Amino acid sequence: MINFLFLVTLLIYLAASIFQTLSLAISSRSEAVVIRPTIERIAFWGTGIGFAFLSLFITLWWLTQGHFPMTHWTDSTAFFAWAITLIYLIIVRLTHLRALGSFVMPVAFIAILISYSFATHTAALPEPLQNYWLLAHTTLIFLAYAAFIAAFGFGLMYLMTERKIRRKTDALLDNLLPSLGISDGLGYRCTILGVILLTMGVIVGSLWTQYIRDVPWRWLDAKVISTLVTWFIYVAQIGLRQFWGWHGRRAAYATIIGFVAVLCTYVGVDLFLDSMHTYR
Amino acid sequence: MNQIVSIGTSHHVAPIEFREKLAFSEAQIVESLQHFRESDQVQEAVILSTCNRVEVYAVANAVRNADAAAKILAEFLSHYHQIGVESLKKWTYLHHNLETIRHLFRVTTSLDSMVVGESQILGQVKAAYDASREASGVGTILNRLFTKAFSVGKRIRSETTIATGAVSISYAAVELAKKIFNTLEGKTVAIIGAGEMSELTAKHLVANGVSNVIVANRTYERAVKIAEKFNGIPVAYDSDLGFLIDADIVISSTDAPDYLIKRRPLADIMRKRKHRYMFLIDIAVPRDIEPDVSKIDHAFLYNIDDLEAVVASNLKDRQQEATRAEQIVTEEAKRFYDQLQIFQVNPTIKALHQQFREIADTELQACVYKTTLSEQQEAAIASMTQAIVKKLLHHPMQNLRCAVNDGDADHGQYVQALQELFALDVTDDNSDM
Structure with a gap:
């Protein structure tokens, strides 16, 4: 169940990154008016939904492991992606500059991809670190x-x-x-x-x-x-x-x-x- | 049937000598609209008279066809402005119904303007419409038509980019400055030399928020004179460019034979102003600013050719967008025309239905009065009469609507035939639109 949720999160991040990059690739003014708003909207909402899924996923992970998940690369990179998205969303909220996503979302996606590829690993967190x-x-x-x-x-x-x-x-x-x-x-x-x-x-x-x-x-x-x-x-x-x-x-x-x-x-x-x- | 026609002339088809003869002053517009109202030949009219075009849009319903309506307008113009019919034929265009609608949409959206995407025309059409409304020249149809034209204009503005991108050198300079500084508020512009173009550009920059103007000239007296126009600070030009320390935007247009602003002194200045951005506009020929200046970090140099290239690329962009805008206009015109047709036959359809229903009701009442029917039987007969009315009217109505939707020009005759054959009293009061 958790793994399925993770896969969905990964795919949403992939889609959001692709759309974010697409919106940057548009260079003519007419395209910018006709299709960019749609692409931007998909990219932005994709980012938002992806963030919600990732938050849910990390929470579930936390609950199942019983401590803050920060033991393995899996935990760490997922949290890294989460932090990137959070900061991005805050910046968009304050400045309305969605274009930033074209640069930071691919980084977040790669982080999640790394996390996903290690997803089967679990390691116990030493007692003193909990x-x-x-x-x-x-x-x-x-x-x-x-x-x-x-x-x-x-x-x-x-x-x-x-x-x-x-x-x-x-x-x-x-x-x-x-x-x-x-x-x-x-x-x-x-x-x-x-x-x-x-x-x-x-x-x-x-x-x-x-x-x-x-x-x-x-x-x-x-x-x-x-x-x-x-x-x-x-x-x-x-x-x-x-x-x-x-x-x-x-x-x-x-x-x-x-x-x-x-x-x-x-x-x-x-x-x-x-x-x-x-x-x- | 109502015929929507327009007659007009514009810079596309006629020289200024003819356009000025056809032009209407505000008072003449009021006078003409009054003439139309009294003559009873034209029910609604709007007269648009600008320096590039003179157009009369009108609705006539007492005529057999659109040609007859157009003829009324042509005769009026010829008579009013004392212009021969021949030259009127040569220099004006006539539009009927769908074409009139499309033409008005094209005019309002600036597709018919000299510079596609200009915003003035929309205001001019609005003013013409308001003037006519005040003189009670506008009725239901032109009211709908012009309101629609304005909304099409809005749609084109939001869905295409025909109105974006600077198409003059001075506006291009303003847009570029915004791309660098974001806001021009609190910025300083320095003008070196004098000239119409540099002063115009400076004026636009000031209008867009630039707060300080420095005017430099070889002679201080000259500088003082120009500075007065902008409430600016006059300075004497010196070759180590000290006066540029506070300048964020520099416009140079002197007739000096050599470069006035060279790379090395400017690099020093840039260091002194802590590398704050500087946007340099060189509109002089021969050039005033050494091209190598653009190699300095945060110094952005545009010469007259660069600005013209920006303008050309914007114009090209507008042209491409115009094609798309034309499609939208054509589609909107067709839709509006269809709606108008349906809207025009609706009163007849309604009257016919009402007549049939009234007859059925009266007969039903008579029947019920004469016989003793149970409640159930009465209800059955009532619904039967309703069904008969419906079925009798089904085919005629369907065919009429089809004729309208297919753009069949004959539907006007159908409507007229129906009105005459059934003695329908169709008041052309479309207040429920």
Whole structure:
């Protein structure tokens, strides 16, 4: 039953991602008026329904396992997709910029696909990790990742719009992507949000290890180092923008670098390095 | 039967010399509408008179066919404006019924305009319609027709893009600026040199929210003079471009033989203004701005050719959309025409039904009065008479409706025949529409 629900969720995410990408592929103004509204509506509602299914699925999983599901890649990637979708929906709610979905939904879909392909695995969560600290720590970190991915989406939107403006003739043909000012500004806000969440997540994590679990702090833990590098990349981005006017194009590239750092921290460390944070 | 006809002329078919002869002033429109009302030949009329077109839309019901109705209008124009019938024939077009409807829809949706997608014409048609309504020139049919025309205009605007995309250089500049800055509020535009085009563009930018205008010129006195027009700040041009530090949009149109804005000094300026976006518009020939400027981050340069290419691509886009809009107009015109036909035969159908039913009822009452019937029998006879009426009328009504739906021109004669044969009293009061 749960697996069937998961399959349905996967397919809805696939459909939503395809439609989100389709709406971006439309480039002529006439198509934009005739078919895009329909495609956009399907994509957006698909995203909403997919999110509802995913939430239900994670809840059921939680109930059957008896603790917050964050043991295996299956749990982790599903939660990752959930966080991405949540942040996306919040941004759409605030800004009405559905186009962001064209960039972030495929990421969410790939996460669910990975989750689905591991779905038969289950692993017991060690007793000391079964508490609200884990919930708070991972939720904050994943929401931070999701905010960074949204910033990445805005960065790509910025670069696409800029390319169109420089190519001149089709600069005005498309009305889906927002102006440079908007993409840049929202990307920056997402970056700030991500940094705040990540900082909080790291603090919660370190308090948890040091004071609650009484585990000696391991500076050399690969995940910790990688997270700090990621954190630094984003903080540097904010600093450069504030003090040297690094916005627009440079900021857009920085969100891409940040995105790569997030992926390295999230996936890379687990695959290639040893850490106390690995999913099994 | 009501005939909807129109006669008119436009920039497509006639030169200005003829159009101005045919034009109506507001007072003349009122006068003409009054003339129609008194003459009793034309029941409803709307006169549209703009600089590009003069058109009279009318409904006549006392005529045999549309040609006769059109003739009335032609004679009126010829007489009113003292124009020979020959030149009237040469420079005007006539439309009948379905074609009139389609033509009005095309005019209202700007498909017949010089620039497809322009929005002025809709307002002009509305004004003409309102003027006629005030002069009691509009009745049920034109009322329906024009209301429909406005809603078709709305539909075209929402379902096609004929009205989007800048089709003039200055609007293209405004749209591009919005694509960069999102909002122009609080932005500063710098005008270098003078010229109609640059001033027009600056005017549009100000109308769209730009709040500060800087005017630079080789001579300060010149700058002061131009700045007065925009309530702007005059500055003297200097080659290290210091005056551009606060400029978000730069319009250059001097007759200088060399580049005024070069890459290196502008890069310095961009650094000083912390790389805030700068949109540079070079409408000078020879160019004022070094093309390499566009290699600076956040500096976006458009020259006159680029802007013209944007406009051309927008126009092409509108043309493509116009084809789709034409389809919608044709389909809407056909639907409206059909509805109108049905709407026009409905009173006759209703009157005929009523007459038959009344006869049946009267006879039934007489029958019941004379005989003693049980309640059941009475009910049976009553329903039988109802059925007879229904069946008798079934074929004539069906055929009449078919004739209407097939666009059969003869249905008018059917209606007339029915009215005369059955002595129907059909008041042409369509208040229940």
